[in-house]
Amino acid sequence: MTASTGQPHARKPEPLEFDKPRVSIATPEYRYDMQGEMPEAERVERAMKSFVKDFGRTAAIYMESCIHCGMCAEACHFYEVTKDPKYTPIWKLEPFKQAYKREYGPFAVIYRALNLKQKVTVEQLQEWQQLIYDSCTVCGRCSLMCPMGIDIASLVSQARHGMYAAGLIPHELWAVTERARLEGSPLGATPKVFKDRLEWLADDHEVEIPLDEPDADVLCAMSSIEIMKYPDSVVATARIMNHLGVRWTFRLDGYEATNFGLLSGNAAAQKLLTMKIIDAAVACGARTVILPECGHAYTALRWMGANMYGQPLPFRVMHIAEFLAEQVREGKLRLKRVAKSATFHDPCQVVRRGGAIEAPREVLKALGVELREMYPTKGTNWCCGGGGGVVANHRADELRYKTFKLKMEQIEETGAELPVTTCANCRQTFDDGQAHFKWDHKMHSLLELVADNLIEDES
Amino acid sequence: MDLLEFARGPALQWSISIFIAGVLWRLLGVFLLRSKKDLSEPRNPAAWKGLRLIALRSWPRREFLEGTAFGEVMGYAFHVGFLVSLFFFAPHVLFFADVARGLIGTDLRGLVGFGWPTLPNGIITLLSAISVAALLAVLVHRLVNPVKRLISNFDDYFSWFVTFAPLVTGMAAFAHLAGWPYERLLAYHLLSVELLLVWFPFGKLMHAFTIFAARGATGMLFERKGASL
Numbered sequence: 001m002t003a004s005t006g007q008p009h010a011r012k013p014e015p016l017e018f019d020k021p022r023v024s025i026a027t028p029e030y031r032y033d034m035q036g037e038m039p040e041a042e043r044v045e046r047a048m049k050s051f052v053k054d055f056g057r058t059a060a061i062y063m064e065s066c067i068h069c070g071m072c073a074e075a076c077h078f079y080e081v082t083k084d085p086k087y088t089p090i091w092k093l094e095p096f097k098q099a100y101k102r103e104y105g106p107f108a109v110i111y112r113a114l115n116l117k118q119k120v121t122v123e124q125l126q127e128w129q130q131l132i133y134d135s136c137t138v139c140g141r142c143s144l145m146c147p148m149g150i151d152i153a154s155l156v157s158q159a160r161h162g163m164y165a166a167g168l169i170p171h172e173l174w175a176v177t178e179r180a181r182l183e184g185s186p187l188g189a190t191p192k193v194f195k196d197r198l199e200w201l202a203d204d205h206e207v208e209i210p211l212d213e214p215d216a217d218v219l220c221a222m223s224s225i226e227i228m229k230y231p232d233s234v235v236a237t238a239r240i241m242n243h244l245g246v247r248w249t250f251r252l253d254g255y256e257a258t259n260f261g262l263l264s265g266n267a268a269a270q271k272l273l274t275m276k277i278i279d280a281a282v283a284c285g286a287r288t289v290i291l292p293e294c295g296h297a298y299t300a301l302r303w304m305g306a307n308m309y310g311q312p313l314p315f316r317v318m319h320i321a322e323f324l325a326e327q328v329r330e331g332k333l334r335l336k337r338v339a340k341s342a343t344f345h346d347p348c349q350v351v352r353r354g355g356a357i358e359a360p361r362e363v364l365k366a367l368g369v370e371l372r373e374m375y376p377t378k379g380t381n382w383c384c385g386g387g388g389g390v391v392a393n394h395r396a397d398e399l400r401y402k403t404f405k406l407k408m409e410q411i412e413e414t415g416a417e418l419p420v421t422t423c424a425n426c427r428q429t430f431d432d433g434q435a436h437f438k439w440d441h442k443m444h445s446l447l448e449l450v451a452d453n454l455i456e457d458e459s
Numbered sequence: 460m461d462l463l464e465f466a467r468g469p470a471l472q473w474s475i476s477i478f479i480a481g482v483l484w485r486l487l488g489v490f491l492l493r494s495k496k497d498l499s500e501p502r503n504p505a506a507w508k509g510l511r512l513i514a515l516r517s518w519p520r521r522e523f524l525e526g527t528a529f530g531e532v533m534g535y536a537f538h539v540g541f542l543v544s545l546f547f548f549a550p551h552v553l554f555f556a557d558v559a560r561g562l563i564g565t566d567l568r569g570l571v572g573f574g575w576p577t578l579p580n581g582i583i584t585l586l587s588a589i590s591v592a593a594l595l596a597v598l599v600h601r602l603v604n605p606v607k608r609l610i611s612n613f614d615d616y617f618s619w620f621v622t623f624a625p626l627v628t629g630m631a632a633f634a635h636l637a638g639w640p641y642e643r644l645l646a647y648h649l650l651s652v653e654l655l656l657v658w659f660p661f662g663k664l665m666h667a668f669t670i671f672a673a674r675g676a677t678g679m680l681f682e683r684k685g686a687s688l
Contacts, residue, residue, distance in 0.1 A: 057492040058676045064489055065673040067666050068615050069534075070606040071519075074526030085609040094610075106488025107661060144687060145523050147534075148666060149516050149674030151681075303684060306498035313500070355502050355685025376522040379687025 032126045035167035035174050040122040043166040048099045051162035063100045065148040075145035078135040081402040089142035089152045092131040095120045096159045133170050134396035137387035139348035160265030170393045177260040181269045186260045189227040191252040209238045213249035219286035221257035223294035225424040236451030243454050254280025257297035263389035274308045281315050288316045290323050295349030295423040321422040325359035328366040336453040337368030343416035346381040347423030360422050372414040382406045386429025404433035422446040463642045466649035474653035481660025502685035509682025513674045533593045540590025549577040594623050614662040621658045624651035
């Protein structure tokens with residue numbers, strides 16, 4: 001297949017450039033990626049087996065319920081900005097719907113016997129790689145739109161398991177997941193790098209950063225984006241915890257909350273990465289694990305962690321914004337007033353799908369900003385376009401920039417001085433979009449805003 | 460045995476049997492699948508409250524209305540017209556009573572002491588006509604709208620046909636369409652209904668049942684997390 005025919009190239013893994021601001025590939029041409037050597041039939045077999053492996057009642061109900069009304073398209077930012085029907089969310093699952101009917105559904109025998117549904121081919125999966133990874137941030141806006149109530153986003157995540165097993169995922173996602181699995185961090189924030197950074201940050205900012213405390217009430221984790229790109233968030237976390245007098249720690253055996261296993265569809269890596277934090281928390285007897293400003297890290301531990309662990313977690317899991325809101329509610333966190341107008345970008349995994357809808361707003365209220373909500377906002381806010389691993393996938397850049405215009409319009413319409421969010425991945429997407437469009441709006445971190453406005457001396 | 464006798468006799472019995480067996484098979488095939496327990500600590504322990512999504516999702520959020528207004532309006536127009544005609548047209552009520560007596564030996568009046576209300580023929584005719592018009596509109600929309608055209612398959616068009624046919628044959632029989640014997644029109648109407656019953660378990664018409672399960676499941680999952688419904 002060639003680019004001239006409009007069909008994607010197959011591309012084998014090649015070295016990534018990890019020193020760039022974002023993980024980079026030299027020639028992000030129109031292509032699909034493949035990992036591993038195996039016959040095509042085996043790729044399909046693996047994809048389907050993995051797809052149905054965790055197929056439970058709820059997913060089957062969803063598969064039985066679609067009426068092809070097409071309304072989900074109206075909720076998807078990729079369709080909204082392109083009007084290309086292939087970005088219709090439910091269409092992104094077409095090969096998997098086909099496979100479900102043929103291989104797994106209640107009438108699978110009939111479908112197979114009469115060949116009413118064709119067997120899924122590797123060419124189909126290759127073509128769908130772009131739809132499942134490049135043009136879906138798993139933001140779940142479509143799940144709020146579907147009149148049947150199908151949680152389409154959850155099915156996309158399940159489809160990603162199949163694509164990973166088939167060795168058919170974007171190379172960047174594959175590579176960073178491998179790096180996280182082997183080194184402990186997708187972006188090179190290895191335990192040694194993290195330790196060095198903490199020492200440097202502690203010295204530079206004159207802040208105490210406890211590390212590897214054997215006993216602690218609170219275990220904090222950071223995302224690799226923060227460690228490598230936004231180290232001020234690490235400092236902000238330390239300042240706030242110290243300010244509150246919390247008995248807390250970072251631990252080298254469980255500090256990295258980023259979970260590319262979840263984003264890529266590598267369930268084994270997802271579990272491995274999740275278990276590091278769980279084991280670290282258990283080891284130091286933490287009663288609370290505080291997750292950083294990272295949307296999918298919240299999903300991975302808060303909502304999927306116990307299921308990976310196989311039993312309820314012996315500690316609370318909180319997003320940092322939830323923790324801050326709790327401290328505000330309990331009167332422990334007093335903040336200087338920020339005499340500015342602000343607007344809040346809702347990270348999909350924290351707000352729409354995570355349920356921490358009001359917590360960041362409570363913190364903004366405590367900061368005294370004039371909050372100007374975007375339209376739409378909260379559960380129906382538009383995604384930044386970079387979630388679900390999309391911002392790590394250069395092949396998707398052009399499309400992602402189109403969706404970013406939605407955010408630019410939304411924020412400009414509020415006229416707010418401070419765009420604020422509570423997800424480093426969203427923040428990175430905003431920074432990249434800002435640079436691309438030479439936009440004059442800078443996204444701010446809620447965590448850093450709080451740290452900058454602590455009332456240090458209450459007496 | 461003439462066509463009407465066939466339609467009233469073996470065709471009706473077989474189609475009802477296939478409908479019941481097929482629906483049960485498909486529902487049990489899904490509901491008997493395992494469901495893993497979610498071990499995460501719920502934000503809202505009363506997840507059952509999420510069942511309100513079954514009602515909530517019957518109307519789109521304000522933010523989504525602009526893009527879905529056509530589908531919503533046509534959906535309601537068709538469903539209301541179809542269901543009211545089906546359940547409140549006097550001859551249908553008599554027919555259901557007949558079928559009930561055949562199956563369980565009594566009708567609703569015999570069971571609970573009162574009958575099933577009916578609506579005047581004029582209202583039924585109007586609603587049926589609205590339903591037919593809505594079905595034609597959604598078919599055209601499916602053919603010309605790029606999204607719907609892309610995602611449509613045989614099921615969409617055949618399900619449309621087996622839904623459209625009973626409405627049209629029913630209206631034709633009611634109107635005693637010129638030149639056609641009533642018995643033949645009635646037989647066509649019955650056969651079209653039986654075709655719908657036979658197809659029902661295999662295609663997307665099953666959403667009449669699964670919609671409650673899908674909305675309910677999502678509602679409970681999301682409510683548990685405190686996520687947006």
